[in-house]
Amino acid sequence: MVSRCALFAGMNRLFLLLLLPYFVSAQTSYKRLKQQPYVSPSYPTSSGTLLAGRITDFATGDPVPFVQVLLEELRRTSMTNENGRFVFPNVPSGTYHLKAFRVGYQSIEEDIQVNTQDTVYIMIRLPASINQLGEVEIMGESGNTLEKAALAVEGATLRQNLSGTIAETLLGTAGMAMRSMGPAPARPVLRGMGGDRLTVLEDGGRTGDLSASSADHAVVIEPLNAERIEVLRGPVALAYSASALGGVINVVRNFIPTHQPEALHVAASLQGESVNKGLSVGYMVGAPIGKIALHTDGSFRTAQDLQTPSGVLKNTDLRTLNGSIGLSSIQKWGHLGVAYSHYNSRYGIPGGFVGAHPKGVRIALYRNHAELSAEYVPQDATYLTKITLKNNFTYYFHQEFEASGAIGMEFQTLEVHTRIDAQAKSIGPFQRGKAGVSGLYRQYNVGGLVFSPNATELAANGYAYQEATKESFTISAGIRYDVRTAIPEKETQTRIGFIRKRDFGGLSASVSINNQVSRCLSMALTINRSIRMPAVEELFTEGPHLAAYSYDTGNPELITEKGYGAEWSTRYHATGSEAQLTLFHNRIPSYIYLANTGKINNRTLLPVYQYSRGDARLQGFEAMIHQSLFAGVSVTATLSFVSGALVEVSKPLPQMPPMNGNTAIQYHMGNLRITGGIKYAVKQNQLGDFEDATNGYVIPNLSAQYHLTKGKKLHTIDLSLNNLTNTTYRDHLSRVKSIMPEPGFNIKLLYRIYF
Numbered sequence: 001m002v003s004r005c006a007l008f009a010g011m012n013r014l015f016l017l018l019l020l021p022y023f024v025s026a027q028t029s030y031k032r033l034k035q036q037p038y039v040s041p042s043y044p045t046s047s048g049t050l051l052a053g054r055i056t057d058f059a060t061g062d063p064v065p066f067v068q069v070l071l072e073e074l075r076r077t078s079m080t081n082e083n084g085r086f087v088f089p090n091v092p093s094g095t096y097h098l099k100a101f102r103v104g105y106q107s108i109e110e111d112i113q114v115n116t117q118d119t120v121y122i123m124i125r126l127p128a129s130i131n132q133l134g135e136v137e138i139m140g141e142s143g144n145t146l147e148k149a150a151l152a153v154e155g156a157t158l159r160q161n162l163s164g165t166i167a168e169t170l171l172g173t174a175g176m177a178m179r180s181m182g183p184a185p186a187r188p189v190l191r192g193m194g195g196d197r198l199t200v201l202e203d204g205g206r207t208g209d210l211s212a213s214s215a216d217h218a219v220v221i222e223p224l225n226a227e228r229i230e231v232l233r234g235p236v237a238l239a240y241s242a243s244a245l246g247g248v249i250n251v252v253r254n255f256i257p258t259h260q261p262e263a264l265h266v267a268a269s270l271q272g273e274s275v276n277k278g279l280s281v282g283y284m285v286g287a288p289i290g291k292i293a294l295h296t297d298g299s300f301r302t303a304q305d306l307q308t309p310s311g312v313l314k315n316t317d318l319r320t321l322n323g324s325i326g327l328s329s330i331q332k333w334g335h336l337g338v339a340y341s342h343y344n345s346r347y348g349i350p351g352g353f354v355g356a357h358p359k360g361v362r363i364a365l366y367r368n369h370a371e372l373s374a375e376y377v378p379q380d381a382t383y384l385t386k387i388t389l390k391n392n393f394t395y396y397f398h399q400e401f402e403a404s405g406a407i408g409m410e411f412q413t414l415e416v417h418t419r420i421d422a423q424a425k426s427i428g429p430f431q432r433g434k435a436g437v438s439g440l441y442r443q444y445n446v447g448g449l450v451f452s453p454n455a456t457e458l459a460a461n462g463y464a465y466q467e468a469t470k471e472s473f474t475i476s477a478g479i480r481y482d483v484r485t486a487i488p489e490k491e492t493q494t495r496i497g498f499i500r501k502r503d504f505g506g507l508s509a510s511v512s513i514n515n516q517v518s519r520c521l522s523m524a525l526t527i528n529r530s531i532r533m534p535a536v537e538e539l540f541t542e543g544p545h546l547a548a549y550s551y552d553t554g555n556p557e558l559i560t561e562k563g564y565g566a567e568w569s570t571r572y573h574a575t576g577s578e579a580q581l582t583l584f585h586n587r588i589p590s591y592i593y594l595a596n597t598g599k600i601n602n603r604t605l606l607p608v609y610q611y612s613r614g615d616a617r618l619q620g621f622e623a624m625i626h627q628s629l630f631a632g633v634s635v636t637a638t639l640s641f642v643s644g645a646l647v648e649v650s651k652p653l654p655q656m657p658p659m660n661g662n663t664a665i666q667y668h669m670g671n672l673r674i675t676g677g678i679k680y681a682v683k684q685n686q687l688g689d690f691e692d693a694t695n696g697y698v699i700p701n702l703s704a705q706y707h708l709t710k711g712k713k714l715h716t717i718d719l720s721l722n723n724l725t726n727t728t729y730r731d732h733l734s735r736v737k738s739i740m741p742e743p744g745f746n747i748k749l750l751y752r753i754y755f
Contacts, residue, residue, distance in 0.1 A: 049114055051088040053122035055080050055100060064126055066714045066754045067102040068155070068227070073423070073432060074386070076258040077227065079265055079286075082712055088259060090332055090377050091120075092385030094426050100124060101155040103707045103716050104671055151231040156673070159718045159750060160703055162223055162271065164278065164301060164318075166200065166251060169223045172679065173231070174622040174638040177657035181215040181735040183276070183306055184318045184347035185363075189733065190231070190247055191584060192618050192642040192656050197246035197532060203253050204240060206440075208367060208394030208415045213537045214545065215735055217398070220343045220367045221251050222322040224269055224282040225297045228252040234526045234567075235478030235510040238463050239421070239436065242482050242508040244528040245565045245586050256337035256373045257293035257328040261286045267754045269299075275722075275746035276316070278303035293330055295339075298323035305348075309728040309744040313736065315348035315360035326371075334375035334386065343367040352739050359403035368395045385423045392417040400448070409448035409545070416441045435464040444536045451543045452554070453492075453499060455536045459484040472516040480508045484533045488540055496542050496610075497556040504560045506531035520574040525566070528586075532561040538592060538611045544604045551601040552594070555611045563588035576628035583621050591616035591646075593653070596690050615647040637663040643686065654688025657681075658696070658732055673705045684732040692738060697729035714754040722746040 051071075055064045063084025070077050071088060073096050078086040091114050101107035105126045114120050153161065153170060163169045167178040167186040179194050180186040190198050196212035202221055211219040223229075232240070233247040240248045264287045271280040282299035301320040306313040321344045328337030344366040351360035372391040378384055398411040419438035426432070442457040463480035483505040491500045512526040541554040565586035572579045591614050599608040620642035628634045639661035644653030664677030682696040703720040726745040730737040 049091045049093060050119045051091045051096075051112070051114055051122070052119070053086055053124060055084045055086070055124045055126055058125040058127040061125075064102065064105065065709070065712070067100050067105070067126070070099040070101075070228070072097040072099065074258070077254060078259050079261070081262055085262075087262070089330065090334060092377050092423070092425070094385050094423075095431055098122075099152075100126065102126070103156050103159075103705070103714070104128060107155060152228055153231075154228040156705060158226065158229065159716065159752065160675070160705060160720065162718075162750060164223070164280075164303065166219055166221055166223055166226075166229065166249065169226075170229065170231075170249070172638070172662050174624050175640050175642075177640075177660070177733055178731070179215055179655065179733045179735075180731070182313070182316045182348065182350050183303070184316070184345070185211070185216050185218040185349070187211050187215070187219055188249060189657065190249075191586075191620065191622075192644045192653070193243075193246035194655075196535065197243050199237075199241035199243055199246070199248045201240060201248060201250045203255055203371075204250055205371065205390060205392045205419075206394070206415065206417050208369065208392075208396045208413060209365075210396070210398060210411055210413070210537075213535065216349050216361070216363065216400075218345060218347065218363070218365065220345070220365070220396070222282075222299050222301065222320065222343070223251075224271065224280050224299045224301070225253065225284055225322075226251050227254060234512050234528065235465055235476040238478035238480040238508055238510055239434065239465055242461070242480055242506070242531050242533075244478070244508055244510040244530040245563050245588070246530075253297070253324070254295060254326075255324050255339035255341060255371055256326040256335075257286065257295045257330070258335060258337075258375070260291075260293050260330040261288050263288070265754070267752060269750065269752045271748070271750040273303075273746055273748040274307075275743045276303040276306045289327075291329060293328045293335075293337075294326070295328075296323075296325040306740075307744055308740050308742065309726050310741055313350055313740045315350045315362075318345065318347035320345040320347075328373075333379075334377045336374045337372075339371045339373075341367075341369045341371075343369075350736055350739070357402070361403075361408070362401040363398065364401070365396070365398040367397075369393070381425075383424055383427075385425050387423075388421045390417075390419050407448055410446065412443075412445040412447075414443040429468045429470050431467045431469060433464075433466040435462075437462045442536075449544050451494075452537075452541045454489040455540060456487045457484065457536055458487070459533075474514040474516070476510075476512040476514070478508075478510045482506060482508070482531065482533065486534070486536050486539055494542060496553045499540055499556055502534075502539060502556065504533040506533070506560045506562065521570070521572050523568070523570045525568050528563075528565040528567075530563045530565070532563070532592070534558040534560070534592060534611075541611075544601075544606050551604055551606040551608045553608060553610045555613075558592060558611060558613065559590060561588060561590045561592050561613075563591075576634075578624070578626040580624045581621065582623075585619040586617070588616045588618075598689075614649070616644060616653055617647050618642060618644045618653070632668045633665065634668075635663070635665050637661065652686040652688050654691055655733055656684070656686060656688075658684035658694070671707050675703045675705075677701055681732075694730045694732040694737060697727065699727055699729060700724045712755055716750075716752045716754075718750040718752075720746075720748040722748065 055067050057064055065080050065082045067080040069086045078088055080086045093115050096112050098112045099109050161169050165186040167188040170176045170188050171178055175191050177189040178186050179189050207220055209220040210217045230250040237244055237248045267284045269282045280301040284297040287294045299322045304317050306316045324341035326339030328335050346364045349361040351357045370393040374389045376387045394415040396413045399407055400409040402408050417440050421436035424433035438461055440459040445454045446452045461482040465478040467476045486502045488499050508530050510528045514524040516522045539554050539556050541552050545552045567584035569582035594609050595612040597608045597610050601608050623639045626636045641659040644656045658681045660681035662679045664675050666675045678698050678700050680698045685693045701722050705718050707716045723745050728741045730741050
């Protein structure tokens with residue numbers, strides 16, 4: 001009788017044979033052996049559980065330096081030294097998902113079991129990257145790999161896609177799109193959901209910016225120094241946001257160190273691109289200062305106006321400065337740390353199209369952010385493995401200038417956000433349990449040519465998350481309750497309604513059931529209930545929005561948005577092969593959106609937009625396939641589709657991405673990796689009110705990556721040639737598509753050195 005794995009493998013390879021003339025599968029060996037414990041003299045076992053290890057080259061046995069090692073549940077990272085060694089002190093008992101990745105080698109993911117007062121030593125033999133998805137050899141305490149809800153962009157993939165914004169960096173990931181009003185304020189969209197339905201975090205905390213409220217507001221995160229970008233959906237996302245349907249994007253920066261580095265570690269980056277004469281420089285430093293761990297990073301980015309096949313998109317230049325410093329005391333009971341960061345940006349918003357100021361707008365913004373973090377690891381607790389406390393203080397200031405230099409709008413926010421999380425020990429089938437509470441104070445002030453009142457926002461939430469495993473089934477469940485109060489500076493009757501204090505609240509929940517049908521095949525079903533409470537801007541706004549060239553009006557009668565969704569996915573994973581298909585359906589009966597009323601404000605002669613409610617449905621699919629063809633060559637393809645509609649009026653939702661995808665063939669030889677591929681989209685003619693259709697396109701791209709280890713230094717070079725044919729095409733989610741197409745031929749070069 002044919003096994004399920006063999007059946008699916010045959011179907012997968014038959015599909016690829018229709019596309020390519022031949023196929024030879026490659027395999028890597030897979031072993032697990034227990035080793036004798038290793039005890040570092042720097043971290044005696046009496047001070048807590050020690051997780052240590054050594055990573056060597058699979059073929060030669062030589063130590064591999066500069067490997068990033070991550071414990072996902074604890075969000076701790078360590079880097080191997082020149083001897084290939086890494087150390088995690090004071091690790092609570094439990095099961096942890098360990099990841100290790102470095103340029104030129106295959107990434108590994110394994111579950112590691114840590115017991116109280118034991119020292120766990122792991123030997124990892126890391127194979128060179130030959131573009132196979134096979135197993136690697138890990139020797140030590142480990143269990144079966146658990147299917148993770150998070151998608152991560154890191155390592156070589158992060159460097160290859162690294163761009164000026166988080167949104168552009170994530171393009172090409174299945175389900176991802178990008179809304180833009182010029183290159184600087186681009187923001188990610190996942191499954192047709194953007195704004196604050198898709199929460200963007202930095203080190204698990206709020207950014208404090210206004211990017212979710214308008215297309216011209218930038219996300220205040222610099223991608224150049226990001227260590228990892230995570231996408232969370234389903235139950236695990238409820239620890240950070242009520243938006244289980246949209247999800248969470250978390251950019252890992254590690255402002256506050258969570259481990260004591262053994263020596264000085266430095267990474268320096270230099271990136272340039274031709275399409276806008278852009279230049280970026282950045283650095284990251286980690287160092288021990290006595291018993292204190294130091295992390296500091298900084299970056300500077302500058303770019304001129306964007307070049308397109310049809311000409312220059314004027315007023316799209318930018319200049320951004322970003323820096324941070326963090327200190328942490330690593331003790332046997334955990335750590336206590338502080339950090340400060342500053343972000344400063346000036347950029348242009350182009351004009352001359354519907355929804356923009358005729359002459360364009362200049363925006364200047366800055367953010368000051370301070371963070372306090374404490375982690376306590378109880379040594380003898382019966383149920384808890386750790387307790388964490390985080391306090392974030394964020395001041396954000398934003399100005400919009402007309403071409404004459406006159407200030408049109410000003411925004412100022414002050415946020416204080418506190419959260420406490422507790423992680424439970426694994427007991428029987430129950431694993432990775434955690435719970436937490438958080439509170440938010442937000443002061444929102446606005447000035448200039450608008451009539452919106454200043455307001456105060458108070459919010460609080462509590463959540464719980466638990467996983468349980470029984471034989472081939474893993475059940476993940478999350479529940480969260482949120483409350484929010486919006487308090488205007490004064491209560492008054494206005495043209496948009498009665499401005500008054502409003503209270504909101506609601507329950508979010510998510511359950512996911514994963515069945516490991518066989519060693520290579522798994523299926524999962526996720527059910528979500530999600531809420532979204534109206535923001536201050538949606539309730540009380542009234543006045544012209546300079547950069548968007550619209551007259552925006554809030555709706556003080558808005559109610560809490562509730563949504564329901566389901567998704568089904570199946571994944572096939574074997575040596576050299578991987579395929580995944582996900583189907584999703586979301587229904588949001590009280591969907592809040594900014595609608596064009598078709599009216600003109602008599603005083604400003606601007607089109608009037610109003611925050612409205614509707615019954616929305618979003619449904620679609622995501623597909624991915626990866627196949628190693630023969631030694632050093634592989635092919636990867638993705639395809640994404642989402643359809644959005646306002647059900648009661650039978651109209652498409654505006655700003656929905658068309659069906660799109662990517663196909664790439666990769667060749668790897670030694671330290672060199674070359675990737676050639678295309679990105680494509682079909683014509684979008686499912687249009688909301690006042691939208692224009694966009695044609696389909698096929699865009700060829702080429703990239704190469706090279707790395708060299710010399711002494712104690714690792715050098716990486718990443719070269720990308722985008723839009724090789726200088727094709728004229730338009731992205732449906734771009735607000736400037738009516739006057740200019742997307743960027744033309746672009747040469748992008750990134751050099752990075754680690755030592």
